[in-house]
Amino acid sequence: GAGVSQTPSNKVTEKGKYVELRCDPISGHTALYWYRQSLGQGPEFLIYFQGTGAADDSGLPNDRFFAVRPEGSVSTLKIQRTERGDSAVYLCASSVSGGHTDTQYFGPGTRLTVL
Amino acid sequence: GESVGLHLPTLSVQEGDNSIINCAYSNSASDYFIWYKQESGKGPQFIIDIRSNMDKRQGQRVTVLLNKTVKHLSLQIAATQPGDSAVYFCAETATSYDKVIFGPGTSLSVIP
Numbered sequence: 001g002a003g004v005s006q007t008p009s010n011k012v013t014e015k016g017k018y019v020e021l022r023c024d025p026i027s028g029h030t031a032l033y034w035y036r037q038s039l040g041q042g043p044e045f046l047i048y049f050q051g052t053g054a055a056d057d058s059g060l061p062n063d064r065f066f067a068v069r070p071e072g073s074v075s076t077l078k079i080q081r082t083e084r085g086d087s088a089v090y091l092c093a094s095s096v097s098g099g100h101t102d103t104q105y106f107g108p109g110t111r112l113t114v115l
Numbered sequence: 116g117e118s119v120g121l122h123l124p125t126l127s128v129q130e131g132d133n134s135i136i137n138c139a140y141s142n143s144a145s146d147y148f149i150w151y152k153q154e155s156g157k158g159p160q161f162i163i164d165i166r167s168n169m170d171k172r173q174g175q176r177v178t179v180l181l182n183k184t185v186k187h188l189s190l191q192i193a194a195t196q197p198g199d200s201a202v203y204f205c206a207e208t209a210t211s212y213d214k215v216i217f218g219p220g221t222s223l224s225v226i227p
């Protein structure tokens with residue numbers, strides 16, 4: 001089947017605007033993860049869902065960031081009042097059963113640019 | 116704080132040679148280690164993993180070595196091919212409940 005998909009692939013927005021980034025995990029995967037990757041660095045964990053609930057949101061940098069997964073499949077990462085420092089590639093991953101030691105399969109990412 | 120890092124930010128190897136990418140970690144509680152490959156414009160791709168109760172694990176053309184005494188991890192790629200050119204990340208976590216922490220990455224360039 002298809003891998004993890006993310007839309008849009010690129011998003012340019014202005015400082016202060018609201019953005020939504022979407023992730024479609026591999027069918028049947030119960031766990032979903034969001035990461036943020038700045039240029040030249042490794043991915044940085046943001047949040048992990050087990051089914052519909054956030055099992056670990058310790059990586060969200062502040063309350064401007066929020067993510068949902070209402071039906072336990074597709075997830076949306078929402079960023080309010082965007083700042084230039086939010087510019088990065090936002091990666092989504094999914095795994096079969098969950099837990100940080102379960103093999104994670106990554107999508108291609110959404111490149112967010114905040115002007 | 117705890118961190119995972121790489122000794123060499125860039126590595127160039129001749130096609131057909133073996134490659135060795137090194138990684139140091141600082142969290143002595145780390146129990147699970149993963150190597151990822153990331154090509155330009157793509158997300159990280161799982162290569163191989165190893166748990167702390169092992170010191171070596173082999174896959175297809177890749178071997179991961181773990182030395183817990185000196186907190187060192189390495190990825191060996193045999194007969195390196197142009198398609199191996201990418202950035203390689205080591206990552207670690209202490210338990211299933213702890214987030215995965217990625218190192219900064221090593222860029223591998225294969226010379227034809």
